[in-house]
Amino acid sequence: MMEEVKPAFDSDKAALLVNELRKTFNSGKTKSYEWRISQLESISKMIDEKEKEIVEALQKDLSKPELEAFLSEVETSLATYPSSAEIVAEPLGVVLVISTWNFPFSLSLDPVIGAIAAGNAVVLKPSEIASATSSLLSRLVGEYMDKSAIIVVEGAVAETSALLEQKWDKIFFTGGARVGRIVMAAAAKNLTPVTLELGGKCPAVVDSNVNLQVTSRRIVAGKWVCNNGQACISVDYIITTKELAPKLIATLVSVVEEIFGKDLMESKERSRIINSFHFKRLVNLLEEDKVSNKIVFGGQREESQLQIAPTILLDVPEDSMIMQEEIFGPLLPIITVERLEDSFAMINRKPKPLAAYLFSDDEQIKRKFVQNIYAGGMAINDTILQVTVPTLPFGGVGESGMGSYHGKFSFDAFSHKKAVLYRSFAGDSPTRYPPYTPGKKKQIKALLSGKLLNIMLALLGFYKD
Numbered sequence: 001m002m003e004e005v006k007p008a009f010d011s012d013k014a015a016l017l018v019n020e021l022r023k024t025f026n027s028g029k030t031k032s033y034e035w036r037i038s039q040l041e042s043i044s045k046m047i048d049e050k051e052k053e054i055v056e057a058l059q060k061d062l063s064k065p066e067l068e069a070f071l072s073e074v075e076t077s078l079a080t081y082p083s084s085a086e087i088v089a090e091p092l093g094v095v096l097v098i099s100t101w102n103f104p105f106s107l108s109l110d111p112v113i114g115a116i117a118a119g120n121a122v123v124l125k126p127s128e129i130a131s132a133t134s135s136l137l138s139r140l141v142g143e144y145m146d147k148s149a150i151i152v153v154e155g156a157v158a159e160t161s162a163l164l165e166q167k168w169d170k171i172f173f174t175g176g177a178r179v180g181r182i183v184m185a186a187a188a189k190n191l192t193p194v195t196l197e198l199g200g201k202c203p204a205v206v207d208s209n210v211n212l213q214v215t216s217r218r219i220v221a222g223k224w225v226c227n228n229g230q231a232c233i234s235v236d237y238i239i240t241t242k243e244l245a246p247k248l249i250a251t252l253v254s255v256v257e258e259i260f261g262k263d264l265m266e267s268k269e270r271s272r273i274i275n276s277f278h279f280k281r282l283v284n285l286l287e288e289d290k291v292s293n294k295i296v297f298g299g300q301r302e303e304s305q306l307q308i309a310p311t312i313l314l315d316v317p318e319d320s321m322i323m324q325e326e327i328f329g330p331l332l333p334i335i336t337v338e339r340l341e342d343s344f345a346m347i348n349r350k351p352k353p354l355a356a357y358l359f360s361d362d363e364q365i366k367r368k369f370v371q372n373i374y375a376g377g378m379a380i381n382d383t384i385l386q387v388t389v390p391t392l393p394f395g396g397v398g399e400s401g402m403g404s405y406h407g408k409f410s411f412d413a414f415s416h417k418k419a420v421l422y423r424s425f426a427g428d429s430p431t432r433y434p435p436y437t438p439g440k441k442k443q444i445k446a447l448l449s450g451k452l453l454n455i456m457l458a459l460l461g462f463y464k465d
Contacts, residue, residue: 031371065436083423089415091119092193093169098160098183100174101274102230102328104130108137111172111195112150114410120170121149125163127175128156129274168192170414176326177399195403195413198396199232199326200353204383205343205369206240206248207360215359215381216251220259222357222383224310228271229330230278232400233355233377233384236327239343242336249312249334253297256310264309265300273306273329282308282329285322298330318346340365344372352376352398357383376400 007013029035047054055066095115099108108126115122124141126134138152153159164171164186173183174197187194204219223235240248260267273279283301286292291313298311313333316322322333337343340360347356356375360366366380376396379386387394387406395404405413431440442464446454 028372065434066441083421085419085421088418088420089118089411090418092414092416094121094123095170095172095414096123096125096163096166096168098125098163098171098173098175099127101127101129102227102232104133105137107174107197108133111174111405111410111413114405115170115172115414116150117411118414120414122151123163124150124152125160126152126154128154170194172403172405172413173197180401195405196396196401197232197394197403197405198354198399198401199328200396200400201236201323201326201350202233202353202355202357202375203343203347204235204238204357204359205340205347206238206244207340207358207362207365208241208244209361210359210381212247212251213255216248216255218359218382219252220255220310223332224256224270224330225259226384228273229332230271230274230328231384232326232328233387234328235332235357235383236353237323237333237335239335239337239340239346241340242338245314245334245336249296249314252312252332256297260310264298265302265305265307270307270310270330273308275306276303278329279303279306279308282327282331285325285327285329285331286311288321291316291320291322294333341368344368347373352396352400354396354400355379355384355386374398376404 024030059066097108097111097115099111104127108124112122112124124137126137128134134152134154138154141150141152153163164183167190168187170193171183171187172195173180177198177200180196180198184194184196204222206215206219219235219238222233223229226234238248256264260269273282279301280303283303286295286299286301294313294316296312296314298309300309301307308330311331313322313331315336316333318335322331323335327333335346337346347353352374354376356369356373356378358366358369358378358380360369360381369380370378374397377386377392377394386392390407392406393404393409394406395401395409403413431443446457
């Protein structure tokens with residue numbers, strides 16, 4: 001007989017498979033408690049009902065004796081009883097922290113504190129773009145800290161590249177996705193674990209039932225007061241209804257002028273753009289043909305001062321550069337929709353952001369937002385404050401990063417959880433060792449059932465599995 005030839009599993013089939021799984025996941029099916037329980041129960045049922053086939057397959061592959069297969073792969077082993085156990089958090093070893101320029105002091109020291117608390121030796125590479133802070137950190141760390149275990153390396157691309165060529169026990173990177181990919185590729189060569197704190201386009205959805213004054217003040221705080229929009233958790237764009245948009249814009253303008261004054265370019269209450277490169281990048285976003293006529297407020301700029309006024313744009317095209325890349329500056333597009341729920345699909349079409357914000361008094365909308373929007377973190381009826389809560393993890397998902405820190409999560413990020421089992425020399429059961437007799441199998445099965453009657457019957461030789 002001719003042996004049946006299985007069709008090749010190529011990249012097209014793999015892509016189809018992934019697409020089908022994504023459809024299932026996006027339907028929300030796997031999120032329900034009932035689905036999860038049913039699938040876990042199905043695994044348990046499968047093992048119970050197909051135990052013989054499982055044991056036979058293991059015998060074919062590995063010549064595993066039946067009782068060994070049963071103990072090690074089919075059932076949870078109680079061979080450790082009596083015993084005690086603990087989880088020991090141990091340091092990973094020598095770690096590299098690469099920080100960024102927008103909050104160059106806190107985003108350097110926050111992960112270093114976690115690494116030190118976990119017991120690691122640390123190399124900190126501050127951002128050369130914030131050169132004054134980099135120089136200060138180098139001097140202060142050298143002055144205050146143990147130079148044999150905590151070191152600052154200053155420099156730019158060459159120095160960072162040299163560091164990435166080394167073998168580390170952990171790399172913690174804060175910055176953009178482009179460099180994040182370079183860091184991850186370098187780490188992969190040595191199977192080095194990474195935490196990547198990246199960014200993304202963080203949306204703020206505004207419902208029509210909100211207190212517009214409070215909402216606007218909190219959006220302004222999460223955009224222009226927060227390093228003039230140069231923050232990974234800053235509000236990147238707003239989505240609201242067509243009906244509410246004019247009122248929201250008017251209130252935002254009023255709050256901006258109240259905080260920064262009528263002459264926005266003279267305000268001393270805002271940070272400047274970090275350098276000429278980023279200034280020109282932001283101007284290019286504003287001057288794109290399909291965007292330049294969408295400015296409804298602000299837009300003034302002065303390159304010599306590296307200042308761009310708080311700027312609001314209305315209904316820029318989704319395919320424009322300003323809606324495709326993280327803005328990281330004082331430009332704020334507002335996108336309108338017919339129904340607020342339409343915003344969910346718009347957000348989820350983009351890569352998962354580091355943060356997502358919702359302003360609403362509707363409990364059902366809040367619940368749907370939390371359940372259906374994928375983001376590293378969220379705040380409801382406020383912006384950016386979620387990162388100030390030490391009991392909450394801060395980190396991204398997908399293209400906004402991987403891993404998290406803050407508070408105890410910083411300690412965990414730089415620790416390995418080592419499982420330790422303690423046993424004495426007492427209680428060494430012969431059922432654990434060959435020869436594996438039918439009687440031993442019955443005793444083990446009875447014990448694993450957890451039922452006293454089964455155990456007694458097995459000891460008396462009357463238990464039937």
